[in-house]
Amino acid sequence: MSWLDTLDIDVTTPGATFTATVPGDRLWTIRTVYAVAQLDAGGAPSRYYQLEIATSTGTVALVAAPNAAGDSAQDEITWANCPAASIAVTGVGVVVAPFSPPVLYPGYVLTGTIVNAVLGDAWTTARVWYDYVLTSGGVPA
Amino acid sequence: MTLRTVAVADPVPGTDWSYTVPGRYLLDITGITATLRTINTTLQTTMADITGNGNDGTHGNPSLVGLELVPGLVPDDLAIECTHNTIGTAPLVADPVAGDFTIALWIASDDPDAFFNCPIFRGTVNPTVRFQVRGNAFGGFFQLTRVYAGASSDFFTTGTMPFPSGPVFVVAVYDEAANHVEFYLNGTAFPAQSYAAHPMTETSDEVVFGTNGVGVTSTMDEVVVFDTALSAADVSALYAAGLVDWATWQGVVTPLAPFAWWPLDDSGANTNDFVALLVTNGANPVADIPQGSVDVYAGSGPWAYSWQPGLGASSQSPNGGVTTVAIPRLVLPAGYTVGAHTLDLSAADEWSDITIWWDDALMAALDDYNPYIFPPSISLKFLTQGG
Numbered sequence: 161m162s163w164l165d166t167l168d169i170d171v172t173t174p175g176a177t178f179t180a181t182v183p184g185d186r187l188w189t190i191r192t193v194y195a196v197a198q199l200d201a202g203g204a205p206s207r208y209y210q211l212e213i214a215t216s217t218g219t220v221a222l223v224a225a226p227n228a229a230g231d232s233a234q235d236e237i238t239w240a241n242c243p244a245a246s247i248a249v250t251g252v253g254v255v256v257a258p259f260s261p262p263v264l265y266p267g268y269v270l271t272g273t274i275v276n277a278v279l280g281d282a283w284t285t286a287r288v289w290y291d292y293v294l295t296s297g298g299v300p301a
Numbered sequence: 302m303t304l305r306t307v308a309v310a311d312p313v314p315g316t317d318w319s320y321t322v323p324g325r326y327l328l329d330i331t332g333i334t335a336t337l338r339t340i341n342t343t344l345q346t347t348m349a350d351i352t353g354n355g356n357d358g359t360h361g362n363p364s365l366v367g368l369e370l371v372p373g374l375v376p377d378d379l380a381i382e383c384t385h386n387t388i389g390t391a392p393l394v395a396d397p398v399a400g401d402f403t404i405a406l407w408i409a410s411d412d413p414d415a416f417f418n419c420p421i422f423r424g425t426v427n428p429t430v431r432f433q434v435r436g437n438a439f440g441g442f443f444q445l446t447r448v449y450a451g452a453s454s455d456f457f458t459t460g461t462m463p464f465p466s467g468p469v470f471v472v473a474v475y476d477e478a479a480n481h482v483e484f485y486l487n488g489t490a491f492p493a494q495s496y497a498a499h500p501m502t503e504t505s506d507e508v509v510f511g512t513n514g515v516g517v518t519s520t521m522d523e524v525v526v527f528d529t530a531l532s533a534a535d536v537s538a539l540y541a542a543g544l545v546d547w548a549t550w551q552g553v554v555t556p557l558a559p560f561a562w563w564p565l566d567d568s569g570a571n572t573n574d575f576v577a578l579l580v581t582n583g584a585n586p587v588a589d590i591p592q593g594s595v596d597v598y599a600g601s602g603p604w605a606y607s608w609q610p611g612l613g614a615s616s617q618s619p620n621g622g623v624t625t626v627a628i629p630r631l632v633l634p635a636g637y638t639v640g641a642h643t644l645d646l647s648a649a650d651e652w653s654d655i656t657i658w659w660d661d662a663l664m665a666a667l668d669d670y671n672p673y674i675f676p677p678s679i680s681l682k683f684l685t686q687g688g
Binding site: 164166168191192194236238240241242243244245246247248249252254255256285287289 | 575576577580582585586587588589590591592593610612626627628629630634642644645
């Protein structure tokens with residue numbers, strides 16, 4: 161049996177990184193990772209967003225998404241199983257980056273990073289949308 | 302397996318469309334199509350008189366802020382926000398003020414204190430005739446002022462009344478032969494007011510409307526001037542037609558042979574909005590998928606969007622375009638929403654013809670089983686947490 165859920169990742173402490181760890185009782189099949197980045201002024205032109213999957217051994221996948229909105233702006237990023245695309249108007253960008261990981265086991269870590277961030281850059285939202293099964297084979301309580 | 306469609310209701314202009322998956326449904330989306338009509342809401346400098354009589358107006362005083370196009374008071378049309386600026390014409394071609402005339406227009410304001418200046422016909426030293434829709438703390442009223450030889454003047458007014466909300470059709474009829482002024486509000490006449498005959502002479506006839514920065518935000522649409530005194534039946538027919546849509550309104554106005562007609566919808570070149578497909582879990586976004594290709598579009602036609610798993614593409618013609626947007630496979634349970642997320646959506650932009658194609662195989666499979674047994678990898682969770 162599998163179930164559908166979303167996980168809101170705590171980004172209340174401003175920063176250029178968010179993480180989510182697959183709980184011990186679940187196997188995840190990720191549909192999307194959705195995040196919103198607020199970018200400060202003065203950032204490097206090579207700023208971009210990176211989603212990492214890591215096991216206890218180390219990094220097993222890195223998926224990049226471009227900065228669409230530029231400085232002093234907001235980007236909405238969706239990592240999903242579809243081709244890359246991005247749009248932007250003044251102050252707002254929307255980006256999708258290809259992402260289709262296999263089933264993630266307990267303890268696997270997802271990390272989102274604003275690469276080449278400046279001090280004021282921060283994630284304001286981070287959310288994982290996924291199907292899961294329980295490692296016990298049972299049903300959720 | 303049956304391929305089904307659901308038609309999503311058109312949203313009001315200036316808003317994105319959205320669809321919520323109904324209870325006990327599992328929406329396995331095959332594709333979505335919709336059409337976006339984008340309007341450059343910047344009113345152009347020239348305000349056309351569509352009778353062809355040559356009385357085009359000019360958007361004046363550009364240093365003030367805010368003259369822009371908004372959805373029309375006559376449906377399927379555009380209108381202007383008329384408070385923050387003025388529009389004026391050159392001296393009118395031919396002179397409608399010598400004798401009978403009728404002035405008609407649509408206006409709207411949510412504030413009874415709103416103040417309008419409607420068409421002003423200028424003459425000698427002062428405006429020869431001024432038709433105003435005015436308001437105060439107690440309501441609104443219409444007033445027709447005329448200036449005749451020697452700069453003398455008199456005026457006729459409806460008296461203060463509660464001002465209706467929403468689009469209002471106001472008409473002033475000047476019947477020189479009968480020495481009557483008649484006002485109409487939404488097709489209903491006020492008692493006619495008589496006046497003494499005075500010859501009116503003018504050296505110029507300009508029409509000016511807009512309040513040049515006075516009053517609260519208001520909308521004006523379809524200003525029409527006739528060089529005849531319309532009958533009550535004609536006014537009633539105009540009002541009824543204007544409530545339907547612009548084509549119906551046009552069908553009634555045209556046979557009455559207006560002297561001048563300013564629809565007040567002179568838009569600039571159409572601009573292509575940037576569109577993404579937004580999916581939420583009923584509370585928060587879980588995916589926002591943008592279009593892949595961006596075209597700079599300078600035409601005036603609608604733009605069709607087609608979202609489907611696969612590869613994206615785009616093409617355009619002088620009358621519109623099509624963009625196919627590649628999306629992941631979306632299987633959405635009850636309570637989830639899918640809809641457009643348009644960047645820079647303006648107040649006059651309109652989505653229409655929204656159709657979702659979906660495959661009912663997964664949902665049919667659910668119906669065949671105990672509700673707690675699901676097909677592999679795709680699931681519904683009936684419990685209260687998450688989802």
